[in-house]
Amino acid sequence: MWKEIPVPFYLSVYFFDVLNPEDILKGGRPQVRERGPYVYREFRHKSNITFNDNDTVSFLEYRSYQFQPDKSHGSESDYIVMPNILVLGAAVMMEHKPMSLRLLMTLAFTTLGERAFMNRTVGEIMWGYEDPLVHLINKYLPGMFPFQGKFGLFAELNNSNSGLFTVFTGVKDFGRIHLVDKWNGLSRVNFWHSDQCNMINGTSGQMWAPFMTPESSLEFYSPDACRSMKLDFQATGVFEGIPTYRFGAPPTLFANGSVYPPNEGFCPCRESGIQNVSTCRFSAPLFLSQPHFLNADPVLAAAVGGLHPSQEEHSLFLDIHPVTGIPMNCSVKLQLSLFIKAVKGIGQTGKIEPVVLPLVWFGESGAMEGEPLRTFYTQLVLLPKVLHYAQYVLLALGCFLLLVPVAYHVRSQEKCYLFWSSSKKGPQDKEAIQAYSESLMTPAPKGAVLQEARL
Structure with a gap:
């Protein structure tokens, strides 16, 4: 299960279709319409698995995606109006460059x-799509972009790996099972401005240590977000008869440094609730948040028409079986946005008012089902429950077996008195017979010769 995850994962993508691009160029408020979901089946498999001498195992996990028309609300041929990331992103990046360069x-x-x-x-x-600007930049500014040829939001993810993970197996130290030792040979990244933010904490995001409690937290390193994330316990629940703990994102996950000081290392920051990921995305003014700016400063959602943050629809969660640390049901939802504004000297930006404009939000979801779910339920829920009740059955049976000889002993005593209790002889005879019967129940002294007594 660890090597070839049997759980079907799906990537659901929602686009923010811009309804008034001409008005935005004139300084108007952006209006967007959510389109989707466009659903892709996500396949994962681990390769290059190498067990090391220090209780760790290294591996590459490859991902590939297949479009699922029956689960999607639309097709891949649908047209979407979106900001041109290459133009508007480059304009913001060139804001403080010489005017001649901007012209x-x-x-x-x-x-x-x-x-x-x-x-x-x-x-x-x-x-991805062919763009002459990409070819021009790669020709005269090689190394500026991490991609060659086509440019697309998810072009780097399909048929690629998420980096070389080295995690602890837990064979020598069970308390460290699944924890990440290194990623791409690094024990810490260098994208951010503090040691705490650069730390690689938790697991690779697939399994966690067993025997969780409500005081436990869920930490994992996300290469896509270039950082470690920590989820908090929210509630207990049941998934298909299996008890679970639900972990979700705290409101401070993407808070800025002024609201949550430990996040100061992720700055320069804007409004709280969005994280600047430009340092790990070729310096483009891109921001990561929860969908529709959930748990973010209300100013962000108010600046763009058509956004409706909902805790029920846009929050991320993982339902974990606490005894094993294995996810039963998960839905990780994130949004990618672009900061745009008018830049003097670059005519294509017009009079755009500064705004963080959502581009797309996506959710990776998966739930255990089919034969793996039945096996999991039988071995980790049904059998322990049977054994739990079996101990009481065995205890009752043991008590019954203990009572049998006691009851037999009592009945034997009663039989010793039966022959005189129904006698019709006088009181003196009854006393003599009773004394004699009691003498029969008294053990004989060692070495005594027993004789037959006849009444």
Whole structure:
């Protein structure tokens, strides 16, 4: 199960279709419409599995995606109007560069036909499209972008791995089972501005240590978010007859440094509830948050029309079987947004008012089902329950077996008195017979010769 996860995972993607791109360029308030979900079946398998001498195992986990039309609300050929990340992202990055360089960029954008907003299909936005600007940058500024050829939001994820994980097996120290020792050979990353934020804590996000309690927390390192995340216990529950603990994101997960000081290392920050991930995303002004700016500063959702944060629909959670630390049901939901604004000297940005504009939100979900679920229920729920009640049955049976000889002994005493209790002789005869019967019940002295008594 650890090598080939039997649980079917699904990636559900929701796009924010921009309804008024021309108004935004004139300084108007953005209006968006949520489109989706566009659902993909996610396949995972581990390879290059190597057991090391220090109680660790190293592996690469590869991911691939297949579109699921029957589960989707639309097709990959649907057109979506979105901000042109390459243009608007580059404009913000060039804000403090010399004016001559910004004018040169405007000329390049005009020559290549680049605009602030684009109208492309879901498939192109997801898995990549040819863009002359990418070819130009890779030609004259090699190494600026981590990708070659097509540009897409999820182009780097399909048929790729999430880095080399080295985790503890727990053979020598059971308390460290599943914990990450290193990722890509590093015991800490260098994306952030504090040691605490750069730490690689928790597991790789698939299993946790067994024997959890409500005081436990769930930590894991996410290569996609470039950081470790910590979820808190929320409630107990039951999934398909299996007892679970639900862990969810605390309100401080993406809080800025002024609201939650330990997150100061993730700054420079904007409003609370969004995390600046530019340092691990080629310096583009990208922000990570919960969908629809859930648990974020209300100013963010109010600045964009069409957003409706909901705790029920947009919160992330993991339901864990506390005895084993294995997830039974999970749904991890995150949103990617782009900070856009008018930049003097770059004509394509027009009069855009500064705003954090949502691009897409996605949820990775999976629930144990089928034969693995039945096996899990039988071995870890049904059998322990049977054994739990069996101890009381065996205890009752033991008590019954102990009472049998006691009852037999009592009945034997009663039989000794039966022959005189029904006698019709006089009082003196009854006393003599009773004395004699009691003498029969008294053990004979050692070495005495027993004789037959006849009445």
